[in-house]
Amino acid sequence: MKQLKGELGRSTPGGNKADDKTYKDVEGPAFQVTEVQKYLKGADYPMDGKALAALAKKNGAGDDLVEALKGVRKVDAPSGVMKELKEHLGGKPGGS
Numbered sequence: 001m002k003q004l005k006g007e008l009g010r011s012t013p014g015g016n017k018a019d020d021k022t023y024k025d026v027e028g029p030a031f032q033v034t035e036v037q038k039y040l041k042g043a044d045y046p047m048d049g050k051a052l053a054a055l056a057k058k059n060g061a062g063d064d065l066v067e068a069l070k071g072v073r074k075v076d077a078p079s080g081v082m083k084e085l086k087e088h089l090g091g092k093p094g095g096s
Contacts, residue, residue, distance in 0.1 A: 029064035031088050037078060039065060048074040052081065 039061035040052060047055075049072035057066045072084040082089065
């Protein structure tokens, strides 16, 4: 068996790749796709921005996401929402 080398607390070769992720720079509020989808659970498409914003608020979304959703045109599916919000998708998770 090979002996492990290295110091405690340091990363291991081939370790956690999540730390190596690069994120798209986003001006203004930024959201992750999974975050948006979570707050739009129960959506009955087609829906417009006003209805999407109300649903997201009901599901506990923050004010930034609710405001961004208000500007969404009528969409037929979750993919339409993501296309409308594409300028806000990215950034580090949990960051605005």
